[in-house]
Amino acid sequence: MKRITGMLLVVLALAGVMWADNALSINGAGATFPYPIYSKWFDEYHKKNANLQINYQSIGSGGGIKQLTEGTVDFGASDAIMNEDQLKAFQDKHGFGILHFPTVLGAVVPTYNIPDVSAELNFTQDALAGIFLGKITKWNDPAIADANKGVNLPANDIVVVHRAEASGTSYIWTDYLSKISEEWKSKVGKGAAVNWPVGLGGKGSEGVAGLIKQTPNSFGYVELIYAIQNKMPYGRVKNSSGAFIKADLASVTAAASGAAKNMPDDFRVSITDAPGTTAYPVSSFTWLLVPAKFSDATKRDAIKGFVKWMLADGQNYTEALSYARLPKEVVAKELTALNKIQ
Amino acid sequence: MATTTTTVPSAGPVAGSRSFLSRLREGDEIARLITFLFAASVVLVTLLLVFELWQGSVLPRHKFGFNFFRTSVWDPIFEQFGALPFIYGTLVTAAVSLLIAVPLGIGAAIFLAELAPAKLSDTLEFFIDLLAAVPSVIYGLLGVFIVVPLMREYIQPGLKHSLGFLPLFQGPAYGVGFLTAGIVLAIMVIPYIISVSREVLLSVPRDQREAALSLGATRWESTWKVVVPFARTGIFGSIFLALARALGETMAVTMVIGNTPAISASLFSPGYSIAAVIANEFTEATGDLYLQSLIELGLVLFLLTFILNGLARLLILATSQRGSEMSNV
DSSP, X not given: XXXXXXXXXXXXXXXXXXXXXHSEEEEEEEOXXXXXXXXXXXXXHHHHSTTEEEXXXXXXXXXXXXXXXXXXXXXXXXXXXOOHHHHHHHHHHHSSOEEEEEEEEEEEEEEEEOTXXXXXXXXXXXXXXXXXXXXXXBTXXXXXXXXXXXXXXXXXXXXXXXXXXXXXHHHHHHHHHHHHOHHHHHHTOOSSSOXXXXXXXXXXXXXXXHHHHHSTTEEEXXXXXXXXXXXXXXXXXXXTTSOEEOOOHHHHHHHHHHHHTXXXXXXXXXXXXXXXXXXXXXXXXXXXXXXXXOSOHHHHHHHHXXXXXXXXXXXXXXXXXXXXXXXXXXXXXXHHHGGGOO | OOSOOOOOOOSHHXXXXXXXXXXXXXXXXXXXXXXXXXXXXXXXXXXXHHHHHHHTTHHHHHHHTTHHHHOOOEETTTTEEOOHHHHHHHHHHHHHHHHHHHHHHHHHHHIIIIISOHHHHHHHHHHHHHHHTSOHHHHHHHIIIIIHHHIIIIIHHHHHHHHTTSGGGOSOOOSOSHHHHHHHHHHHHHHHHXXXXXXXXXXXXHHHHHHHHHTTOOHHHHIIXXXXXXXXXXXXHHHHHHHHHHHHOOHHHHHHSOOOOOOOSOTTSOOOOHHHHXXXXXXXXXXXXXXHHHHHHHHXXXXXXXXXXXXXXXXXXXHXXXXXXXXXX
16 A cells, blocks of 8 residues: 555655646746746646746846846836846847836825824925925925915924935935925936935835834835825825825726827827826826847747736736826727737 | 964975976875965955956946936936935945944953853853854844834834934934944844854963953953954954944834935934845846946945955954054064
C-alpha cells in the first residue's frame, strides 16, 4: 500500500513538472500604485486561463521602464508616461516602439492636520502652489482663508510634508502644480523626485501619513486610496471650471472623460487639471507598457487576450479596491489600439 | 580581539625543514593555500567595489568635478547634483549618536564586566545581544512612533527653553531631524559597544586587577586606572564598529531624519544622509547623470568610512604608544 502511494506521488510530481512546462509565463515589472488591482487581475485571469501565469514585480515605475528597455521583462507598468528620451532608447535598442495602455485611474489628495479644525477645506490653485513653493506659510493666509469662509484657521506656521523617495504620487502632484503655476514649472518642474522648495520628507505613503497625523498644522498629499483606507481628512481642490471638487471615484472618472475627447492615439496624456465641471483636477491614468512587436506569437496573443479582458470584465474589480474605472470612450479607443501589437 | 596580541608560535621554520611534497601530502600546504585565497577574497571584493563605484560615476565626476563635494543643490529635474548636505547629515548624525552611545555603552560595559554579579551580567548580555540583532526597520518604527512625538512634545521644547541660546537648539520643533536621528542611531549602536567592550574587559588578566588591589587601590581605582586602560584598544575597536554602523545605517535614519537636503547649525532641523538618499532615489533614478550621481554618493560614503577608519587606526596607534610609555614609568 505504501509503495503504491509513493509511486502515485512520483507520477503526480512528474505530471506537475510536465504541466508546468506547458504553462506560459509572462513577466512584468513596474508601478507600485496599481499593484493591488494588478495582482487581483493576474490572479483572476489565471483562474480563467490555467495555462497562463502572469508574474508582476512592483519595483516602481522607473525600475519597470528600465527593465523593459533592458529586455528582462515582457511588459512594464508606470504611473508616468515614458518621455521622448526613454521611448527613443527603447526604439534604438529593439527596433520597434512601446505602446501605452491606460488600465485604471488614481488621484492624489491634499491632506492636513490642523488642531480644532474639522471642516473639509477648499484649496485654490494659488493656495496649493503657494504652500508648496514656501510663499504661503501661515494657515490664516488670505489665499487659503478666502476660500474657506466660516472656518477659523489659526495663525500657525504650515508644516509641509512630501514624499522622501521617488514615487508616482509625487509625479502626479508635481505634474499638477506645474500646470497651475508658471513659477513651479520653471523653478521646480515635474518628476518622481524633485528639489522641493520647502518641507519634510516622509518615507512612503505611511511615512507622509504618520508625519501629518503626528504634526500639528501639517499639510501634505497622499493617494486617494490611501486616504480612504486610513480615514484621513482631505480637502476639495478647485478645478479648471472654478468648482471645488472632492476626490472620489466618480469625479476621477469624470476627469478622464473630460480628457478623452482630446486623447492622443498613443494615450500618452496627462489628465491633471482636466476640463469638465465635475472633474477632480489631480487625477491620473496608470499605464501598462507593451512592446509593439513580439517575436513569440503565443506570448503576443496571451498579452492581447489579457488586455482585452482587463478592459471589459477586469474593470468590474476596480471599485472594490477604490480605483476609478476607465471611461467608455477610452476603453473603445484602447481596443482599436490593441491591433497595433504585432 | 585586538588586545590579546599573544603571538602564535610561527609554524614557518618547522615547516620549512620538511619537503614540499610531504607538506602537500599532510595537507599543510593545501590548507595554507585555501585559507590564503579566503583572506585574499576580502581584499579582492573591496577593490572590486571601489572599481565598480568609480566606473559607475564617470558622468558626474566629469561634469561636476570637485564641485560635487562643495555644492548643496540636489535637483533631479534640472540635473544639478551636490553632495554636501548629505555628507554633513551623515557626519552630524553619526557624531550625535557616538556622543550619546559611547559614555552610556562603556559605562554599562564596565558595570557588567567588573561590578555586576556574573549571573546578572550573563543574563543582561543575552538581552544586549538580542538588541544587536533587532532589524533596523524596527528601530525606525520605534523612532517614528515613540521618539519623534517625545522629541516634539517634550525634549525639544525643553532643550529650547534651557539651552535655546545655543544655535544648536533653535528653530521649530518638528520632532524629526538630526537630533532624533542621532538618538535613534545611539540606541542602535549601544549594544555593539557594550557587548564588545564587556568581552574585552573580561579578557583583562586577573593578575592586573590583583596587582592593583594589592598596592592598595580601591575597586574603582583598579577598574578605572588599570583594567580600562589595559583594554583601551579593544574599547576603541567597539566604538569604531559602532561608528561604521552609524555611518551606513539607512532605514532607521530615513524614517526619522526628515529627508531634506539642507545644512543647518540647529540639531532640530531636518536633514538627509548619504545612505538614506541612495535608498530613496535609486529605484526611480531615470537618466544616466542622476543614476551615476547616486553611485558617486556611494563612492563618497565609502571614502568617508575609509578615512574615518584610517584616522581611528592612527588614534589607536598613538594612544597605545603613550600607554606603553606610561606603563614603563
